Amino acid sequence: MQNKFFETLPEMPRVKREEADIAWFLYDLKQYRNKGRYQLINKEVIYTKFEAALRKIVNPEPGKMEDFLGILQQKLDEKLNGNPPDAPTLIDTILC
Numbered sequence: 001m002q003n004k005f006f007e008t009l010p011e012m013p014r015v016k017r018e019e020a021d022i023a024w025f026l027y028d029l030k031q032y033r034n035k036g037r038y039q040l041i042n043k044e045v046i047y048t049k050f051e052a053a054l055r056k057i058v059n060p061e062p063g064k065m066e067d068f069l070g071i072l073q074q075k076l077d078e079k080l081n082g083n084p085p086d087a088p089t090l091i092d093t094i095l096c
Helices: 003-008 050-058 065-081 090-094
Strands: 020-031 037-048
Touching: 003 020, 003 037, 037 050
Parallel strands: none
Antiparallel strands: 020 037
16 A cells, blocks of 8 residues: 555554554556666555454544644635635634
8 A cells, every 4th residue: 555545544453473453555657767767665564453444444433623723724824815805704603
């Protein structure tokens, strides 16, 4: 699996190799400019239990509401080209 994709998954409880049901082989793609080709580089192997990993992926822990609203507000402000209306922000409206 691509290392960058694995980083987007929730953190899963790791176990010893002998106890694992799943081995996650994490790779990066390295470009060799002088040769004009790529090579897969094994970055790490992570061992987990199947059920624990599945629970973490299917039932992720939500982040903070304030962080989410801040991102939404930023996207709204970008859409308005830096000319926000004279109105309360999402955080002011929802968290009051």
